[in-house]
Amino acid sequence: MIRLLYKIGLPAFAAVVTYCPLSAQPRQKTKPNIIVFMVDDMGWQDTSVPFHTEVTPLNKRYRTPNMERMAREGVKFTNAYAAPVCTPTRVSLITGMSPARHRVTNWTQIMRGNNADAADDTFARVDWNINGFSPEPGVPATIHATPLPQLLRDAGYYTIHAGKAHWGAMGTPGANPANVGFMVNIGGHAAGHPQSYLGTENYGNKLGKITYHAVPGLEEYYGSETFLSDAVTKNALKALAQPVREKRPFFLYMAHYALHVPLQADNRYFGRYLAAGLDSTEAKYASLVEGMDASLGDIMEYLDKNGLARNTVIIFMSDNGGLSLTPPRSGQPHTQNLPLKAGKGSLHEGGIREPMLVRWPGVARPGSVSDQYLIIEDFFPTLLEIAKVKPGKLIQQTDGVSFMPYLLQPGRKDDQRSLIWHYPNRWGGTGPGINHASAIRKGDWKLIYSMKDRKVSLYNLRLDIGELTDVSKSNPEITRQLADELTARLKAVNAQMPRYLKGNDQVKWPNEL
Template structure:
């Protein structure tokens, strides 16, 4: 009897010790980053009520994540992908990195469309580099490197698109990742189909062909599914060894080419969507299945209780081209879409689940931006004081997750001194595309049109659609915000385009207002 009591006592002590060890263990962290997903591309409502587009799409696993975590309704990225992705890794705003457009997969190629008014901009067209002295790059210390040094097992799966081929930033191993699956200089897949070998057909492969997935060729495995399976394989080692891990799960979906995921597309045909929109909806549902598969895997392996999951998109959804239906409807009620500084181009669906920290089913309306991921993830991982070669602009949103404080207002900058696509000038003004820069400050949104040095002002607390321009009514507010805007851009050494006619750079917002 005495021996049984001793054994029971030991079991209780060991159980308590194991429970305490789990509690004290550094959390695993997963960032699930979607490509080109808009704020409304989900059955999860991020607005105050369910909108028609929420009823179009089926994302039950996003619903599940939101029900167990916190939904951020004012989360932002940049208008296009590489600026957002490099800001996330470095904590620097795109105005500071000078990676303000998407990087071509080829080295030293300017992705800007030619323009009659403005000369080509000397921006960092080769993207991010962890090595100093690399031409046309932003030199920085990426947070995966800091996590790796702190003992995390770091994994990159899917789209990378941080730097051009032939530069250090094209290779995830140079940025602190210990495992890389399908991440390279390409910005979208050549194909989602295994029958087309994800673009790797002999004699037809381009720089956008997705690498590393030969196992799935000709197996009828959609790209989204193949990446998910490889991610789960990569997690086996750290989970078995009980090492903390960081997974950068970056689906290529829902970027073009818009190709139907055969597992899900029929329901959207049956709902009456045209072929393009049905295919787009199926890409979204396939992405959502990937999220669910990963969450299920964490449960099966017994690590869900110590794994943080952060869901985010890198820019707004496509609106004005390569979609079915009318322009300026695909992100409604938000205006415009990818490439624009209007809300449709920069406001993103973001959800965070941190077991034991976030309260299930909560909503946070504080504005956050993608460079905030850098300090937030390091704080979550309990990585103390670190040395970085760059100045970090991001601010940790961990206090928001812990509901500790309401943050003070700060300028959120969306700087796009480029010509993304060739469209008519009147369409540029309608869509907020090409040579625009914008700042959100509290509930105010100030937009600066570089072509004309004109301003637009919106009160987002009352005008989410950005239809009521208050610039001529709230002139003092415009002046106040323009001073903050210009000062912030200058402090970050932002670039402004140079007018071919005068040879002078466009004045900063604070200069244009005087």
């Protein structure tokens, strides 16, 4: 069931579009449709599209023909970054703020003070916005900001949410996509993963077994063989009928629950991977990947059939790196994203570097590649620029920078910009770079501050994409400069830092070591 939250009367728009050369800002007579295709927990290597300089064994494992099509028809961004876990990324996307600024630095769950941070033997739980994003002021432990979907809706866009929301804790206004600016909500609520992907299990909505992870609003598929990825896609395409009929621009946030746990087999594809020799766990994971990719194909086919492709921007992205803990994955821990180090929860590349593709016919040059590094908060100003929306005064101060110049001219490069990450929490699990860390990237250099280890490590990503060799001792001046800049950036936004259980002293800043 598609839930139409409310309808507002807005003028129809003409469907005529003209495009200017790739080297200039496009000028359209009508606003382009925008689709953000967000995948959960998808790593840089969880695709047959090679984002590395060479095809890897993992690229050969997965089958993602529709991502391949997007890469052929648009721009592949090889250095796109998110936060190490989901909610910080999602809040940054809709607010344009870095996690250090908005302080939603870990994943949210249920209101009334529940803290998702795992207990730690060194640090007390940090003071972060445990209730996530709020479109309303005065909600405890939230960041109040003007959300992107609201701005687009106010500018005349028909706004549709499909899949995972996870901006705010259950019981807060931010948990409901209707309050964030979406006119239609398909299956989105406070939970960060589904109770079940299976229609035969009612996506978790079975009497006596329901938890808050049960996916709402898909009753028409209960008892069926329809996999969750397919169900939310079918209903998203149904929801597009209204703006298409009214010739109104639309914003579709297609936010899949896949590839998050529980790892369950999408039986449309599961057998293929068993036959290829994968164990049951990895075959389930690969089937989730291919089912997600099939959704992308269904959406592109819909655009083609309805004459919408030429005036529709599709941006493919993931909210954090691929899961590398075993279990639930199988194999040697933290090898699931090779050649990148570690995975979800880590500030090493495996936890934050994401597969990103942009298709915009007539604007994005087909088959092009941008190696410019960018980060999730950049989506906010970019989408507003694409939509030709000047938001005026916002509640929040933003950190994102539009990546439109690199979309129009993929060969452009800026090595002077710095990206920062701040994760002063304990997500859980152990592994390289997981828990209580901050990081900065500038040019090819990346510095990671491990708060528990009380040390900084420096890597040259051009020479060492796997972050295997710490070169901080042989590059003391670069190490000092990056530690100083990371400290200054964190202090500028009043970033919260952990305190020791013994003595209650705050951990040192990166440049105080």
